Amino acid sequence: MSGDAIIARLRAAIGTDQVLEPAVAGDRYRADFSGANPCSPRAVVRPTSTTDLVQIMRICSAAAQPVVVQGGLTGLAGGATPQPGEIAISMERMSGIENMDADSMTATVLAGTPLETVQRAAAAEGLMFPLDLGARGSCTIGGTIATNAGGNQVIRFGMMRNLVLGLEAVLADGTVVTSMNRMLKNNAGYDLKQLFIGTEGTLGIVTRAVLRLWPRQDSRVTAMVALQGFAQAVALLRLAQQHLSGSLSAFEAMWASYYDFVIANIPSLRSPFDASHPMTVLIEAEAADDAANHAAMERLLEEALEQGLIVDAAIAQSERDVSRFWAIRDGIGEVRRLIKPHCSFDISIAISAMPGFLERVDGELAAAFPAVRTLVFGHLGDNNLHLAVTTGHADDLPRLNDIVFAATADAAGSVAAEHGVGVLRRPYLHHARNQVEIDLMWRLKAALDPQGILNTGRVLPAATAEGAAIDCQGNS
Numbered sequence: 001m002s003g004d005a006i007i008a009r010l011r012a013a014i015g016t017d018q019v020l021e022p023a024v025a026g027d028r029y030r031a032d033f034s035g036a037n038p039c040s041p042r043a044v045v046r047p048t049s050t051t052d053l054v055q056i057m058r059i060c061s062a063a064a065q066p067v068v069v070q071g072g073l074t075g076l077a078g079g080a081t082p083q084p085g086e087i088a089i090s091m092e093r094m095s096g097i098e099n100m101d102a103d104s105m106t107a108t109v110l111a112g113t114p115l116e117t118v119q120r121a122a123a124a125e126g127l128m129f130p131l132d133l134g135a136r137g138s139c140t141i142g143g144t145i146a147t148n149a150g151g152n153q154v155i156r157f158g159m160m161r162n163l164v165l166g167l168e169a170v171l172a173d174g175t176v177v178t179s180m181n182r183m184l185k186n187n188a189g190y191d192l193k194q195l196f197i198g199t200e201g202t203l204g205i206v207t208r209a210v211l212r213l214w215p216r217q218d219s220r221v222t223a224m225v226a227l228q229g230f231a232q233a234v235a236l237l238r239l240a241q242q243h244l245s246g247s248l249s250a251f252e253a254m255w256a257s258y259y260d261f262v263i264a265n266i267p268s269l270r271s272p273f274d275a276s277h278p279m280t281v282l283i284e285a286e287a288a289d290d291a292a293n294h295a296a297m298e299r300l301l302e303e304a305l306e307q308g309l310i311v312d313a314a315i316a317q318s319e320r321d322v323s324r325f326w327a328i329r330d331g332i333g334e335v336r337r338l339i340k341p342h343c344s345f346d347i348s349i350a351i352s353a354m355p356g357f358l359e360r361v362d363g364e365l366a367a368a369f370p371a372v373r374t375l376v377f378g379h380l381g382d383n384n385l386h387l388a389v390t391t392g393h394a395d396d397l398p399r400l401n402d403i404v405f406a407a408t409a410d411a412a413g414s415v416a417a418e419h420g421v422g423v424l425r426r427p428y429l430h431h432a433r434n435q436v437e438i439d440l441m442w443r444l445k446a447a448l449d450p451q452g453i454l455n456t457g458r459v460l461p462a463a464t465a466e467g468a469a470i471d472c473q474g475n476s
């Protein structure tokens with residue numbers, strides 16, 4: 001079937017204004033937040049219901065028409081960026097909260113709902129939805145499920161996988177899998193929702209979800225502490241987990257390479273410390289009782305000072321201070337603009353392997369590129385490091401990737417901690433997964449999307465007659 005004929009069928013099925021041609025759609029649907037390889041889709045379809053989506057997928061499946069799913073387009077792995085010839089399915093019109101159940105502490109929401117909308121709706125019920133990340137205003141529930149997003153509070157509440165009780169998804173052939181479980185316990189057979197969490201839209205399109213809520217915590221205490229080095233940060237993490245036990249909600253480590261760079265280059269940022277330190281950590285605790293929460297943080301910092309783990313500390317005295325501290329951590333958004341071109345890494349490394357990993361990466365990068373700049377920060381308690389690496393030259397980027405990902409593999413780490421594999425990390429998947437694991441991914445993909453029309457080329461390479469798994473050796 002020709003492209004025009006498919007578009008005509010889609011219009012007849014779901015309505016003319018739900019199907020935009022590229023000239024009308026403009027630039028909005030051409031790339032995710034990574035900005036890499038922008039490309040106009042053949043058309044943008046905007047379903048308003050699961051029924052619309054079923055019709056879309058039946059038409060695309062009959063014509064073997066490849067599609068890419070788009071949520072809020074805040075992804076950083078190129079997964080939602082169209083590839084030539086694809087139709088983009090934007091979930092932006094499937095937005096809204098179907099039900100808030102305060103007794104069961106669940107929210108039932110449509111997949112295109114922005115994260116912040118869910119956070120606000122939960123707060124209005126005296127509850128909390130704990131997933132939180134810088135893109136909260138734009139990223140969608142469907143996108144955060146598809147990427148199994150992490151963010152700022154993983155140390156306490158886990159990643160998106162821990163927050164989803166049930167979901168509904170549409171498969172490549174239009175089959176609807178309704179698995180809207182609302183209970184914490186349900187071992188009746190396979191937990192099918194896991195097929196769609198963290199699989200980046202390659203196995204199905206999430207349309208609705210049942211999310212788990214928590215009681216709202218009214219007290220938040222935030223501290224910024226300065227340390228002599230990594231060993232002290234690890235000891236402080238252990239102490240914080242003891243002292244703050246269930247209330248520790250963030251432990252964000254910033255190496256001097258990152259901290260000093262953002263303070264020096266982003267005029268709006270002010271450090272609470274006069275001097276530079278090898279490491280700075282942002283610690284946050286949330287609890288119901290404000291006095292007890294503050295007292296626990298003060299005891300932690302006193303003991304850390306006595307043990308010689310920290311050299312300086314500042315506790316936020318106002319919401320303004322809290323925002324100031326977090327702005328330093330979130331300065332990475334601005335860094336992406338300041339150091340172009342650069343490689344942005346989102347990797348997982350066991351804490352005990354981090355010092356050796358960083359030493360090797362620093363050494364190999366400096367040997368290959370004497371003018372290299374590497375900024376390091378991360379969610380230390382989640383084993384998650386973010387590195388921004390630049391030499392100032394786009395030609396060097398592939399070699400930077402090779403050095404960092406090879407060291408990640410040798411440290412038995414992961415090349416994709418929370419942002420997903422998408423297209424950009426796909427050549428490096430074999431550094432984090434063995435061949436049996438990759439083969440099993442192929443078998444799942446073939447079972448659920450035999451024609452390879454759904455988000456094809458994300459996570460795994462596009463299928464070829466010769467056997468595509470070869471591409472996973474790193475040459476795409």
Ligand SMILES: Cc1cc2nc3c(=O)[nH]c(=O)nc-3n(C[C@H](O)[C@H](O)[C@H](O)COP(=O)(O)OP(=O)(O)OC[C@H]3O[C@@H](n4cnc5c(N)ncnc54)[C@H](O)[C@@H]3O)c2cc1C
Pocket residue numbers: 032033068069070071072073074075076079080091111112132133134135138139140141142143144145146147148149150151152200201202204205206207333418419422455458
């Ligand atoms: C400023 C900023 C800060 C960020 N901070 C974090 C962070 O702390 N932690 C973190 O984990 N990520 C972070 N991210 C990355 C990003 O926000 C997340 O990956 C988010 O989950 C993407 O959601 P989205 O709706 O924008 O998805 P998109 O970017 O639109 O899509 C992402 C992937 O999911 C697929 N997809 C989207 N919707 C669906 C659906 N309904 N069904 C099936 N597949 C779908 C897409 O095809 C694509 O493969 C950040 C991004 C920015 C810009």
